[in-house]
Amino acid sequence: METKKSNKGLTVLAVIGILLLYMLIQILVGSVVGGIIAAFSVDDPTDVNALTQAIMKLTPVLQLVAGVILLIVFGLWYNLGFVKKDKAEGVYESGFKKTFNVKTIVFVVTLALGIYFFTTVFAEFIAWAIPGSAELLNTLMEMSTEGNEVVGFIYIALLGPIAEELAFRGVALRSSKKAFGIVGSVILTAVMFGIMHMNPLQSLYAIPLGAAYAFVAYKFKSIVPTCIMHIINNSTAMILSYVIPGDSNIVVCIVLAVVFLAAAIFLGKDLPVFKKTEEKAEIPA
Incomplete structure (x- = not known):
């Protein structure tokens, strides 16, 4: 019993370490590297306002650089630490092979959209319960794309989702599932995924979002479907913010959430990954 508790405690510390590493890379690139570049781009490096403005203009590019570093770090960790091990033990199953068939792709897309509209409704309630949280998130999102919307979109809709999946549904999930x-x-x-976002609104709605992604990654034994779901989620949010600016119509979001989630449940109930099977001690990537 003590050994089991110890394993769980060490596992929690390990997952917290993964979270801290993820955030540290973002901070080093955003604050340290960004601060150094900004200091050389302003006339007076002691002018705090000028430095802040320079860093804000660099934010989309800095995020992109951080995203590439995160992809490399957690991509290598996931592949060398888990995928390579599974291949050596002969238990590796290709996530691409399991995901890229018509029925599974339709399931993944409908589930992603259903979860997106569900979390949109949830976010509306959070924004109502925590005044100012929506404004803070909007400000952060504007900083992410300010001055270079294309670079900002590439990070938010593509690099960011893949890096987060590698770190949280890849390395962290694989590190914690045995315990x-x-x-x-x-x-x-x-919970770690929610903390990583570091603002009240996004952190709270990221928890059910992260739970849904983790459940899918666990069942598929792969992050391939969750990478697709995460890209769809972020891309939909970005595109709709341009097409339909302003607050979301909560009634429409509720209807769409119910429709897409019902479709996903209907499609998913017959997929092999969701059929009851005996749990194995070790789950391949």
Whole structure:
């Protein structure tokens, strides 16, 4: 019993370490590297306002650089630490092969859209409960694309989702599932995913979002479907913010959430990954 508790405690610390590493890379690139570049781009490096403005203009590019570094770090960690091991043990299953068929792709897309509209409704309630949280998130999103919308879109809609999936549904989930099983590892990684966003609104709605992604990654034994879902989620949010600026119509979002989630449940119930099978001690990537 003590050994089991110890393993769980060490696992929690390990997952927290993964979160801290992820955030540290973002901070080093955004604040340290960005600060150095900004200092050389302004006339007076002691002018705090000028430095802040320069860093804000650099934010989309700095995010892109951080995204590439995160992809490399967690991509290597995931592949060398888990995928390579599974291949050596002969238990590797290709996530691409399991995902890229018509029925599974339609399931992944409908589930992604259903979860997107569900979290949109959830976010509206959070914004109502925490005054100012929506304004803070809007400000952060504007900083992410200010001055270079194309670079900002590439990071938010593509690089960011893949890096986050590698870190949280890849390395963190694989590191925690043996100690906690499906329920504990899903909750643990979802909470860490929420903390990573570092603002009240996004952090709170990211928890159910992260739990849904973790559940899918656990069942598929792969991050391929969750990478697709995450890209769809972020791309939809970005595109709709341009096409339909302003607050979301909560009634429409509720209807769309119900329709897409119902379709996903209908499509997913017959997929092999969701059929009841005996749990194995080790789950391949």
